[in-house]
Amino acid sequence: MRADAERNRRHVLEVAMATFATEGLAVPIDEIARRAGLGVGTLYRHFPTKEALFAAIVEGRLEELVDLARAGARAADPGAAFFAFITRMVEEGAAKRDFLTALAGKGVDLERIAAIKLRMRRAISALLMRAQRAGAVRRDVNAVDVLTLVMGTVHAADRHGAGAAERRRMLAVIVDGLRPRG
Amino acid sequence: MRADAERNRRHVLEVAMATFATEGLAVPIDEIARRAGLGVGTLYRHFPTKEALFAAIVEGRLEELVDLARAGARAADPGAAFFAFITRMVEEGAAKRDFLTALAGKGVDLERIAAIKLRMRRAISALLMRAQRAGAVRRDVNAVDVLTLVMGTVHAADRHGAGAAERRRMLAVIVDGLRPRG
DNA sequence: CTATATACGGAACCATCGCTCCGTTTGTCA
DNA sequence: TGACAAACGGAGCGATGGTTCCGTATATAG
Numbered sequence: 001m002r003a004d005a006e007r008n009r010r011h012v013l014e015v016a017m018a019t020f021a022t023e024g025l026a027v028p029i030d031e032i033a034r035r036a037g038l039g040v041g042t043l044y045r046h047f048p049t050k051e052a053l054f055a056a057i058v059e060g061r062l063e064e065l066v067d068l069a070r071a072g073a074r075a076a077d078p079g080a081a082f083f084a085f086i087t088r089m090v091e092e093g094a095a096k097r098d099f100l101t102a103l104a105g106k107g108v109d110l111e112r113i114a115a116i117k118l119r120m121r122r123a124i125s126a127l128l129m130r131a132q133r134a135g136a137v138r139r140d141v142n143a144v145d146v147l148t149l150v151m152g153t154v155h156a157a158d159r160h161g162a163g164a165a166e167r168r169r170m171l172a173v174i175v176d177g178l179r180p181r182g
Numbered sequence: 183m184r185a186d187a188e189r190n191r192r193h194v195l196e197v198a199m200a201t202f203a204t205e206g207l208a209v210p211i212d213e214i215a216r217r218a219g220l221g222v223g224t225l226y227r228h229f230p231t232k233e234a235l236f237a238a239i240v241e242g243r244l245e246e247l248v249d250l251a252r253a254g255a256r257a258a259d260p261g262a263a264f265f266a267f268i269t270r271m272v273e274e275g276a277a278k279r280d281f282l283t284a285l286a287g288k289g290v291d292l293e294r295i296a297a298i299k300l301r302m303r304r305a306i307s308a309l310l311m312r313a314q315r316a317g318a319v320r321r322d323v324n325a326v327d328v329l330t331l332v333m334g335t336v337h338a339a340d341r342h343g344a345g346a347a348e349r350r351r352m353l354a355v356i357v358d359g360l361r362p363r364g
Numbered sequence: 365c366t367a368t369a370t371a372c373g374g375a376a377c378c379a380t381c382g383c384t385c386c387g388t389t390t391g392t393c394a
Numbered sequence: 395t396g397a398c399a400a401a402c403g404g405a406g407c408g409a410t411g412g413t414t415c416c417g418t419a420t421a422t423a424g
Contacts, residue, residue, distance in 0.1 A: 183370090184369095184370060184371065186370095186371070186372085187370075187371060187372095190371085190372085212374095215373095215374095220372080220373080221372060221373035221374050222373080222374070223371090223372065223373055223374065224371075224372050224373070227371070227372085
């Protein structure tokens, strides 16, 4: 691979990463190209579709989260590990808008992402069940419920322009609501 | 106003109401016209923009909710009234997709809707504060937090194709999380 | 029944956006 | 340094969707 191609590929990834993180997936490809100082043609040679570019960015991040969930499932305190994980998800989702899109799966039908989502659900499920067995989390919820609650809230918070303080308050409600009753 | 015009206007409203409720705002205007058995031109004479049509539909519904919140603020049991209200919001949001869009305000910049949203926030605020004073709801959340939590969850649930059972579980988490600690 | 204002239908217009195509430029190897 | 494969740029295509325009149809007043 030629040196300029390599350089441009990396640069596109960086620019797209920053742009999708702050403005979400709705940004046109032309705009990404413009910000990278490249033509659209160049961009499309490196990434065959917009979805592919998006996937290249989010995959790594999602994998990281899956690893984190798996690590949490082996932690000493199951309850603490579970709550630490969802706190991290909130932070990640708030910092990177494309994250929410990826997990919501709205129009993103990439197989690779679907596969990661499946692994993620499994990892969260293990983490959750362990916390439930330890008596740290109520038993009448499952992994999808938790994911929907957390990501839905972050998404809504983002749209309302909520800041860190608001997110913290809302997460506190969810965390307390997830604890066993009584 | 001519009789046929009157009739068509009402018919368009009915069709659009049903369509937006089940499929959301993303449905093209041409499709609404097709389902109503009318040309797009006719539709645009009655409602100058898609947004205007949307506003005509959602306004009434939002007003109803505001009335409900105000009634709740005069109810005997403040805590019960508050929780009944958010339960109703979940049901309403689940049954009518456009509701969520209206409250999220995503691309809907109509003044009239903004005004109703303001009244709604005030009404919910009154309801909430009364419940807080009665000791039924934790004190470290405000009306916007509650709205974001509830609507965000319903929205996410909708996107994940969650059913009534899932919604009930997630609402239970939020409700319990909103109760005072200890 | 006729005249006419009113309403209707839908082809066409315009903007947006993902993506392709191809003439031009540039890195690299001998 | 030349030759050529590789990479680049960006005009333009096709699809989608909101909106407009105007020739045709129709309700209704006189």
